[in-house]
Amino acid sequence: MIELRQLCRDFLVGDQTVHALDHLDLNIDKGEYLSVMGPSGSGKSTLLNMLGLLDKPSAGEYLLNGTATSGLKEEQRASLRGGHIGFVFQSYHLIPRLNARENIELPLVLAGVAPKLRQPRVDELLARLDLVDRAEHIPNQLSGGQRQRVAIGRAIVMEPDLLLADEPTGNLDSKSGLEVVTLLEELNAGGITLLVVTHDENMGARARRRLHMIDGAISRDWQTDSAESKSILTAKPPTGKPLTQKTDGKAPGEF
Amino acid sequence: MRFGDLLAFNFKAIRRQRARSIMLLIAIAIGVLAINLLTGIGEGGKQFVLGEFDILGKNVLIMVPGKKETTGGIPPLTGETTRDLSLRDAEAILRLPNVSAVAPLIPGKIEISHGSLSREAFTIGTNRAFFPMRKLELAQGSILPEVPMDQAVSVCVIGSKLRRELFGSRPALGQWLRAGDSRFRVIGILKDRGQGMSLDMNDAIMIPVASAQSLFNTEGLFRIFIELRGLQELDKSRQRITDLLKNRHDGEEDVTIITQDSLLSAFANILDTMTLTVAGIAAISMLVAGILIMNVSLIAVSQRTSEIGLLKALGLPARTVRLIFLTEAMMMAAGGALVGLVISQVLLFMARQTYPSVPFATPSWAMLGSITVAMFTALIFSAIPARRAANMVPVDALLDKTAG
Ligand SMILES: Nc1ncnc2c1ncn2[C@@H]1O[C@H](COP(=O)(O)OP(=O)(O)O)[C@@H](O)[C@H]1O
Ligand SMILES: [Mg+2]
Numbered sequence: 001m002i003e004l005r006q007l008c009r010d011f012l013v014g015d016q017t018v019h020a021l022d023h024l025d026l027n028i029d030k031g032e033y034l035s036v037m038g039p040s041g042s043g044k045s046t047l048l049n050m051l052g053l054l055d056k057p058s059a060g061e062y063l064l065n066g067t068a069t070s071g072l073k074e075e076q077r078a079s080l081r082g083g084h085i086g087f088v089f090q091s092y093h094l095i096p097r098l099n100a101r102e103n104i105e106l107p108l109v110l111a112g113v114a115p116k117l118r119q120p121r122v123d124e125l126l127a128r129l130d131l132v133d134r135a136e137h138i139p140n141q142l143s144g145g146q147r148q149r150v151a152i153g154r155a156i157v158m159e160p161d162l163l164l165a166d167e168p169t170g171n172l173d174s175k176s177g178l179e180v181v182t183l184l185e186e187l188n189a190g191g192i193t194l195l196v197v198t199h200d201e202n203m204g205a206r207a208r209r210r211l212h213m214i215d216g217a218i219s220r221d222w223q224t225d226s227a228e229s230k231s232i233l234t235a236k237p238p239t240g241k242p243l244t245q246k247t248d249g250k251a252p253g254e255f
Numbered sequence: 256m257r258f259g260d261l262l263a264f265n266f267k268a269i270r271r272q273r274a275r276s277i278m279l280l281i282a283i284a285i286g287v288l289a290i291n292l293l294t295g296i297g298e299g300g301k302q303f304v305l306g307e308f309d310i311l312g313k314n315v316l317i318m319v320p321g322k323k324e325t326t327g328g329i330p331p332l333t334g335e336t337t338r339d340l341s342l343r344d345a346e347a348i349l350r351l352p353n354v355s356a357v358a359p360l361i362p363g364k365i366e367i368s369h370g371s372l373s374r375e376a377f378t379i380g381t382n383r384a385f386f387p388m389r390k391l392e393l394a395q396g397s398i399l400p401e402v403p404m405d406q407a408v409s410v411c412v413i414g415s416k417l418r419r420e421l422f423g424s425r426p427a428l429g430q431w432l433r434a435g436d437s438r439f440r441v442i443g444i445l446k447d448r449g450q451g452m453s454l455d456m457n458d459a460i461m462i463p464v465a466s467a468q469s470l471f472n473t474e475g476l477f478r479i480f481i482e483l484r485g486l487q488e489l490d491k492s493r494q495r496i497t498d499l500l501k502n503r504h505d506g507e508e509d510v511t512i513i514t515q516d517s518l519l520s521a522f523a524n525i526l527d528t529m530t531l532t533v534a535g536i537a538a539i540s541m542l543v544a545g546i547l548i549m550n551v552s553l554i555a556v557s558q559r560t561s562e563i564g565l566l567k568a569l570g571l572p573a574r575t576v577r578l579i580f581l582t583e584a585m586m587m588a589a590g591g592a593l594v595g596l597v598i599s600q601v602l603l604f605m606a607r608q609t610y611p612s613v614p615f616a617t618p619s620w621a622m623l624g625s626i627t628v629a630m631f632t633a634l635i636f637s638a639i640p641a642r643r644a645a646n647m648v649p650v651d652a653l654l655d656k657t658a659g
Contacts, residue, residue, distance in 0.1 A: 054568055054650040075572050082570015093565045093653065097271045107569045109260045154569075 001161070001193060002028040002051065007060035009046050009216075020046040022216035023060065028195070030161070033188045035204040036197045038213035044197045047213070048164045051195065052085050053077045082111055086155030086192075088165035088184075092147045094139040094154075100146075101126065101135040104153040111158065125153045129183070145176025152183060156192070163187060165196045169203060181206065256575055265583040268555070275551045276587055282547045283591025283629050284598070286540030290625040291599035291617045293533045297526060299606070299615030304522055314486050315388060316493065317513040318348075318479040318500075338509050339475025342404045342464065347499060353484045353492045358385035359404060360478040361467040367460055368433045369421045376417055377459040378434070380467020386412075388480050391456060396428050396443035399463055407465040412443035416457040434460070435470055481512075489514070533621075541628055544591070545636035548584050552640035556580065563644050564652025577645035584637030585630055592629040596622065 009021040020043045028034065036044050049055040050062060053069060062069045069077070087093075094103045104125055108118045126132050129149045139147055148168060155163060165184060169177030181196070181203055188194040198204050205224065212220035256264075269276045320340045342359060349357045361380035366373055385391075386398040394415060402408055411432060418427045418441075432439050445456055468474060483492050493512055501508050556563070563576060599617065606615045 049650045052568070054653065055648075078567065078570050078572040080570075081568060087568050089653070093561060093568075095562055095565070097267050109264070110256055110566065110569055110571045110575070112257050112260075114257075115260075158570075 001030040001065060002026070003063040003066075004050075005061045005063070007050065007062060008058045009043075009050060009055065010058045019216045021050065021057070024217055026211075026218060026221075028193065030193055031188070031191055032209055033185070033194045033207050034196070034209045034211055035207035036195065036211045036213060037199070037201070037204045038211075038219075042213040043216040044213055045166055046216075048166050048195065048197055051162070052087055052164045053081050054087075082107065083158055084161050086158070086160040086163045088148070088151050088155050088163065088168045090167040090170040092139070092144075092151045092171075094147055094150055096139055099136050099138050100131055100142065100150045100153075103139070103150050104157055106154060107158045121157060122153075125157060129153050143176070144172045145179060148172060148176070148180050149183065152180065152187075156187060160192065162193045163195070165194070167197050167199065169198065169200065177203070256571070256578075261579065261582055262586065265579065265586050268559075268583060269587060272551075272555060272558075275554065279544065279547050279551050279587050280591040280594060282540065282544035283588050283632070284595035286537055286544055286632075287592045287595030287625045287629055288599045289536045289540055289595075290533055290621055290628075291596060292602055293529065293536065294621035295599065295603045295615050295617040296606070297529045297533070298618050298621075299603075299613045301522065301526060303613045304518065313515050314483045314489070315515070316481040316483065316496070318481060318496070319511045319513060320475065320477075320509065322509050322511055338504050338507070340479055340510065341474065341476065342468075344500060344503060345404060345476065345479050347503060348479065348481055348496055351492070351495055351499060353488055354481060354496075355484045356384040356388065356482040358382055358388050358480040358482075359464045359476045360385070360480065361464055361471060361473065362477055363467065363471045365434050365470065367417070367421065369430060372421050374417065374420055376413075378467065378470070379459055379461045380464040380470070381461060382464055384482070385461070385480065388482055389456075392446045394444045394446045396441070398443055399461060400442075402463065405465050406463070407469060408463045409437065409439050409466065410442045410463070411439035412445065412461040413441055414445045414457040414459045415447040417460060418444050432460070434462075437466065437470055439466070537625070537628065541632045544588075544629070545632045548588070548633055549636040549640060551587075552580060552584055552637045553643070555583075556640045556644045559644075560647065560652050563647050564649045564654075567647070567649035568653060573645040576647075577641040580641035580644050581634060581637055584633040584641075588629045588633030589626075592626045595629075596626070 004024055004026040007021050007024045007026075008019065011018040011020055022043075024043075024047070036047065038044055046055065050057060053064075053072075057070070064080070072080070095106065098106065101122055105118055105122045108121065126135050129152065131146065131149055131153070134142060134146055137146075139150070142150065148171075152168075163184065168180055168184065172180060177200070184194055184196065185206065194207075196203070196207065204210060207224065209221070209223050211218050318340065320338070340359075345357045345359045348354055358381050363378045363380070364375055365378050367376045367378075368374070379385075381399070382404055383399045383401050386393075391398075393412070396412070398412055400408060400410065413421075413427070413432075421427070421432070422430065427441050427444060430441050432441060439460075439462055445459075447457060462470070464476075481496065483489065493514070496512060497508065497510070500510050504510075566576060566579075567573075603615045603617065607613070
């Protein structure tokens with residue numbers, strides 16, 4: 001699904017070039033669950049931005065479902081972001097004047113989905129995220145965990161194939177952090193490809209595949225014993241139908 | 256993005272930055288208000304003056320007591336006079352060659368009653384010549400009789416509205432009206448005429464000039480309308496009339512003769528100045544509003560950097576981001592234009608209530624024009640901020656960590 005070939009991203013800081021990503025190779029299959037760890041400044045966020053088509057490589061190629069993304073127009077990149085990629089940020093990035101419902105609904109609004117079709121989808125998510133009685137609250141009136149759940153709702157409302165979370169629990173206490181991670185894992189169990197950047201070893205250890213980054217390169221890439229690391233998840237399997245099941249069967253990168 | 260969603264999204268953003276939105280709204284409103292109010296006043300004044308003179312032919316002169324015409328400006332329409340214009344003056348003018356008719360005028364207001372119904376009516380003391388000169392047509396009966404100007408006759412011609420109000424559906428012709436101590440028999444009723452004239456004849460009662468003299472206890476004439484046989488010798492005829500009056504008034508030149516041309520050209524000057532003033536005020540206020548719009552939008556763009564990054568991350572293409580900021584500015588401009596328009600119309604309505612004879616009204620071109628200018632101003636001055644927003648790189652924009 002994802003293939004990075006000798007990917008580089010350089011930043012010019014003053015008269016110095018910072019190699020945020022340094023000839024990085026990476027393959028990710030559909031449905032995988034990866035955690036990315038590494039020291040601050042090692043390029044984790046840059047990698048996520050690259051995968052999310054928010055940033056362009058300085059060199060190398062990013063293939064998404066076999067399509068070279070370097071040849072895409074900005075418009076096509078935007079439409080791929082909107083339809084196939086979901087983002088969860090450490091600082092939530094909710095729009096402060098919109099309430100929880102409206103924040104979750106936003107991608108549907110931007111995509112021009114009719115209000116009649118938006119409503120049931122958002123209601124379903126609010127229920128799924130345990131936010132029904134917080135639906136009319138604006139972000140300022142919500143706790144960190146609730147805000148991040150709203151952000152996750154917004155990230156998956158378009159039913160993306162790829163969910164990119166950059167330190168999603170960084171601002172949360174351990175209890176809300178665990179709730180959020182569990183939620184993300186349930187989504188992954190429903191079929192979505194999940195990449196989580198984290199500083200928390202316990203969180204990182206939960207993924208089936210782990211990446212360790214240093215200086216813009218992947219220093220370690222290994223599979224964990226899934227039975228052991230996913231004990232919590234298997235003990236408490238997700239209920240109801242998977243949230244991210246695509247109804248149109250469209251694969252990411254098809255445009 | 257659907258249009259309705261776009262408007263709703265913008266509306267929430269506008270409400271959020273209330274202080275700046277209101278500032279901008281006021282700036283636009285002032286510009287639109289100025290244009291609509293000034294053109295409304297100008298148009299009202301124009302209609303008022305034209306209303307009095309446009310129904311006179313080019314070959315009709317108006318003589319006004321008092322002298323002020325040398326400057327070429329607007330003559331004294333109500334000016335104080337040294338010497339009255341008399342009926343004898345009017346008769347003398349009529350005897351001049353090339354003068355085909357004269358109509359004296361003594362206006363007034365008096366209570367008119369019939370039976371139990373009464374009403375204050377605009378009263379015009381004049382003669383038979385007045386009717387064709389002002390192109391007044393009759394619905395019924397006949398105009399004032401052919402009698403010497405100094406002969407009072409107890410007859411009157413009334414306007415259609417006055418007839419309705421005093422007689423309802425009953426016949427009016429041949430009935431007697433009481434005005435002060437006098438009684439007048441209705442011999443004619445005017446055809447209904449549209450509004451917009453300063454002298455609203457629908458509301459008026461016309462009586463012989465000599466009757467008006469005794470009714471209002473006055474000798475002097477307010478105006479003398481002089482109709483010339485042709486236009487060829489207009490200047491010469493005018494000079495002859497001036498000489499005659501000077502002669503009759505002991506060598507003093509104490510009357511003013513207005514021609515339609517002199518009046519219109521004097522008024523055209525005023526209108527031109529007015530138009531320039533309006534254009535200037537409009538330009539300045541729109542420039543101020545435009546600069547405000549640009550600054551408000553630039554501030555909004557930088558304050559909402561992180562939001563713009565998010566919108567792009569959520570898949571919004573650059574052109575829609577630009578559209579958001581353009582339509583937001585245009586919505587504020589539309590709101591301001593609406594406020595300005597409503598206030599100007601309320602003020603003009605109040606002006607009409609205060610001066611019913613002046614038809615203050617904004618011409619439609621000015622209404623449309625002011626709104627168009629406001630919208631264009633918003634569009635032009637928000638173009639740069641909108642482009643800045645559209646060109647933001649999503650990842651840079653997202654780095655701005657100010658968002659909740
Ligand atoms: N927009 C930018 N401009 C300049 N340097 C940047 C920018 N973004 C990231 N960097 C640099 O690239 C390196 C990797 O950053 P980042 O991917 O944010 O690291 P991490 O998320 O692992 O902490 C750092 O040295 C950082 O300073
Ligand atoms: Mg980071």
